[in-house]
Amino acid sequence: MGNRYTWRTSIVEILALLLGLVFLVPFYYVISNSLKPFAEILTNTSALPKVLMFDNYVNAFEKLNFLTVFKNSLIITIGSNIVLVIFCSMAAYMLVRTKKKISNIIFMTFVAAMIIPFQSLMIPLIKTAGNLGLLNSMWGLVFMYLGFGSGMTIFLYHGFIKGIPLELEEAAIIDGCTRFGVFWRIVFPLLKPITVTIVILNSLWIWNDFLLPSLVLQDPELRTIPLATFFFFGQYTKQWDLALAALVIGIIPLLIFFFTMQKHIIQGITSGSIK
């Protein structure tokens, strides 16, 4: 296979582009119809809009209460990421550096519990959460994400920390640094690549998660984007003009996140899946 761009490659390229267009067709339908008045959606679904109309967006934006909903999603995702990174990196570090049986038992428990599907514990979870006062609170939800995300996050940190040589830490301890200081000043900065992977994987999961927040957050003021979209669709069934605009609004933050972090996301997914 040479490096020349042959006629064969150009045929493959055209086929690939056609396939790419097929992949984009659903987006075309949703976006182009979200810009049409209701009647035009029904009569001219496949055509481009005759005039671009943004009324649907203004309407959906208000009815979704989008600013609040967006803020909730942001607080929950960022909050969960912060506690996951802080507490899981600390725990993974201690579990790697303490060569005792108990470390191994704790680590294996975290890893083994990754198998448990959410549906297998959601029913008692809601009861336990009620007793602990975690229901209907964003911080309660963040605490739950710390619990649910801990397995994978500790697993990824654990694997990475094992590859970090001890010498650096030993030198710092001789210089009079405490264990706490050693971790935060010396070890944690070294974890940056795996932290980026972890934050990306956890963000995509938490941002898009529907089932857990739907069970925890009952107050409409606390809804996240997937929750708000779900209730919006239920309320405005078959009112496609509003519904489609709401879908597009819900997707935009994800697209912005993707295009700013594209390289890291692809890397993160590759390294996250292979481990």
Place this chain on the structure above:
Amino acid sequence: MNNESKLDTVKGAALTNQKSTKVSHSVSFLNKKKWKEAGLFTLFVGPVLLAFILIVLIPFFTGIYYAFTDWNGVTGSVKWVGLDNFKYLFTEDKQFQTSFILTTKYTVVAIILTNLIGFGLALLVAQKLKTKNVLRTVFFMPNLIGGLILGFIWQFIFVKGFASIGQLTGISVFELAWLGDAKTAFWGIVIVSVWQGAGYIMIIYIAALQNVPQELIEAARIDGANRFQVLRHITMPLVAPAVTICLFLTTASSFKVFDANLSLTNGGPFKSTEMLALNIYTEAFVNNRYGIGEAKALIFFIVVAAITVLQVTISKKKEVES
């Protein structure tokens, strides 16, 4: 060996050689150090362990207990009923049995299609195309969006988009009421999950394809192998580990499908597309039969755990072989 525990043994050895007057002092020093270590360990591991125990372990184990009770979540009384819930599921609950079979069928179909298409896409964009970066982005993009929103997008495509394409082209496939019929609604969920999952699988296969040495392929080409032979005898064996990973990733995610099921069909028409995860959800939070819901959840867990254990065993075995 950790240097701190080494330090301990050295100290311990020194201790035995010391005179008895100093012994008591050293013991208290050792104890203090041990306590300090235990304290540090708790400080570092404790917070996340606490969350994990409260949020994962306790609900999981109480859940197993509830599977053997008649708990309904409303009244306070929880009565032990032994294996009655399981007996009910396997003899009377036809919906559960249908869901189980449907989920298995769906998983098999989704695994095959997602992997075939994902691998095909990876082969495609691994070529020297001018637009390969754009194409990668396009194929991957559906994966960013959660299953719930994707299901809604496709609801519109199946209901309005397909009808319109059918009208314009006259192709009968598009003129069907896709979500109104059990068979096509099933395929609807498959299409959504393949559309979402293929790009993700593609990323993993691309990484695997990049690790295939170019020299090997060139050598085979010079020896007269055609493209298909290269794929079959060189590329495929070298990406086999990635295939294992992808197969199990798709198995686990397909078996647990919930969001797209809920938003695309909500189990309809007439519960004919209700997969296991949705069936458990409905049993617990719509019918309020927590005990039976938990029994289903326990069976669900056992199946998922079996798949995962199988995966780990197979990939470990492969690692030893290679």
